[in-house]
Amino acid sequence: MGLLFCTFGYVTVIINILAIPAALLYANFLEWALHKYILHGLGKKKDSFWAFHWHEHHKTCRKNNNIDSAYEQPLKHKSLWKEKLGLLALLLMHVPMLFILPAFFVTLVFCLYNYLKVHRKSHLDAEWAKENVPWHHEHHMGKSQDANWGVTHDWFDRLFGTKK
Secondary structure: OHHHHHHHHHHHHHHHHHHHHHHHHHHHHHHHHHHHHHHHHHOOOOOOOOHHHHHHHHHHHHHOOOOOHHHHOHHHOHHHHHHHHHHHHHHHHOOHHHHHOHHHHHHHHHHHHHHHHHHHHHOOOHHHHHHHOHHHHHHHHOOOOOOOOOOOOOHHHHHHOOOO
């Protein structure tokens, strides 16, 4: 019985270790897909809940060399509340994973925090964005704003051919 428990324990540890890179890939895919299909797909429709992304955020960035001053005081801006509420809803949808694969859920929490940090920094410091997340800078300032959907990484843009 002791050997069975010990083996099961090792399997659980290995599965949780493998869950970390799986969660990194999954979170980055969600970032890519939600940006492409929700924030731009639905966001271009003026009556959409997600319209703030295209009609406010992109418009502001284009006018100000990728700077969106809303990120200086995010609690004062309705559009950033919508972004955070959307991310919170996404996180809450994944809470069951905490009990199934804790490492997966914790990695998702880290990815969400990293997304918020990187996205904010990229729109407060354009030079930092050019250097550290050039694909996201290009998404806002390049010829086509319908490309380069990744914010923290460009993995899925490379994979799906949407990197410009």
